[in-house]
Amino acid sequence: MIIVYNSNTGEIVGHCSRVFDSGKWREATIDELFPDHAKSGFAAVHFADDARYLAYRPHHWRLRRDESGVVTGIERLPMLSLTCDASDSDSDGIPDLPADSASIAHVTAKTSDDADVDITFRTTRGSLGQRTVHTTKGSAAVELRAAGETVAVTVTATAPGYRPGNLQMEFVPAQTTRAKRD
Amino acid sequence: MLTPRTRHVITKENLAQIAAAVAAGQVLEVVPEAPTGYTRQFQHTDWIDFVDPVQAGGDNGFNERFHALESEFDLIAAAISSTDASIAQIEATPPAIGLTVASSISNGAQIPIPAGFAASETMFFAFVKWYDVTIPQPGTDVGFRVFASNTGVVTAQLFPINSPTPGQSLIATGIAISKRGGW
Numbered sequence: 594m595i596i597v598y599n600s601n602t603g604e605i606v607g608h609c610s611r612v613f614d615s616g617k618w619r620e621a622t623i624d625e626l627f628p629d630h631a632k633s634g635f636a637a638v639h640f641a642d643d644a645r646y647l648a649y650r651p652h653h654w655r656l657r658r659d660e661s662g663v664v665t666g667i668e669r670l671p672m673l674s675l676t677c678d679a680s681d682s683d684s685d686g687i688p689d690l691p692a693d694s695a696s697i698a699h700v701t702a703k704t705s706d707d708a709d710v711d712i713t714f715r716t717t718r719g720s721l722g723q724r725t726v727h728t729t730k731g732s733a734a735v736e737l738r739a740a741g742e743t744v745a746v747t748v749t750a751t752a753p754g755y756r757p758g759n760l761q762m763e764f765v766p767a768q769t770t771r772a773k774r775d
Numbered sequence: 776m777l778t779p780r781t782r783h784v785i786t787k788e789n790l791a792q793i794a795a796a797v798a799a800g801q802v803l804e805v806v807p808e809a810p811t812g813y814t815r816q817f818q819h820t821d822w823i824d825f826v827d828p829v830q831a832g833g834d835n836g837f838n839e840r841f842h843a844l845e846s847e848f849d850l851i852a853a854a855i856s857s858t859d860a861s862i863a864q865i866e867a868t869p870p871a872i873g874l875t876v877a878s879s880i881s882n883g884a885q886i887p888i889p890a891g892f893a894a895s896e897t898m899f900f901a902f903v904k905w906y907d908v909t910i911p912q913p914g915t916d917v918g919f920r921v922f923a924s925n926t927g928v929v930t931a932q933l934f935p936i937n938s939p940t941p942g943q944s945l946i947a948t949g950i951a952i953s954k955r956g957g958w
Contacts, residue, residue: 607881615873626884650944
């Protein structure tokens with residue numbers, strides 16, 4: 594397998610598996626994949642075909658370099674993980690908030706390499722206290738205010754150079770939540 | 776025009792004639808020389824007891840008869856050599872059809888051409904190998920388009936083209952098929 598990258602930015606710009614060429618397997622070359630690679634500043638690295646590269650999505654990988662900066666292969670991007678302080682009142686394994694337009698949960702994103710970056714939060718329902726938060730010691734939190742409708746919610750956190758994080762939540766009938774609490 | 780399906784040896788003298796025939800649209804094919812084959816020449820005439828004298832020389836002597844056998848063996852050897860040469864020529868002749876398959880290839884890359892062929896002799900195809908999407912909210916634009924240009928450059932793009940919806944991933948497969956002289 595060949596991975597083609599921009600030698601100026603380090604960004605992976607393309608790939609090609611080994612090629613079945615009239616009965617024989619061979620590696621593709623950067624010259625045939627990107628004939629203008631010299632002008633574009635592209636370079637390439639070869640390694641054995643690995644199904645994980647495709648299974649984990651090609652854009653979730655980056656170059657791996659040794660201490661002197663020489664490209665030695667590729668590795669998966671660090672990831673963002675999301676947690677929240679909402680309870681699971683109906684015990685279905687999904688944290689929930691009463692659908693009362695007032696309840697609040699704190700959603701926390703953490704970088705897997707503990708680096709500090711700007712993390713952007715999005716939600717499919719409800720409202721967020723902030724859109725983008727800079728992490729401290731790899732962690733950042735926002736408030737999620739419940740909506741008035743009983744729906745499933747997906748909160749997403751993204752940051753450049755990181756695999757995005759997702760958190761599934763739900764807004765449940767407010768009376769059910771209170772009754773359980775009582 | 777040259778007589779079709781006949782053997783022509785290209786020489787300095789007839790080169791212009793052959794060029795003129797090709798320019799006029801005639802298709803000439805270069806094929807390996809056919810084996811010479813073998814036809815037995817030796818025919819033994821029986822000796823008869825008490826009639827034919829035992830002798831080395833002369834038309835009916837052992838020497839003449841065995842030299843005739845040597846000539847026969849030479850004919851057999853020449854036939855085998857001719858067959859060997861024809862097989863070697865066939866093995867050395869490049870294939871008329873070439874095929875490459877790149878089971879996964881990214882957007883913007885050119886599909887590798889079969890070894891020994893030119894891009895002008897090649898047809899290119901690309902199709903989706905795998906499309907992965909995290910179902911977004913209703914109304915969000917998701918999808919893809921995959922194709923190969925006439926020069927083999929793969930387009931494998933997610934929707935919307937200029938700013939794809941997050942949560943999508945696309946892998947293409949590229950195929951190139953070449954024919955000697957073009958399709």
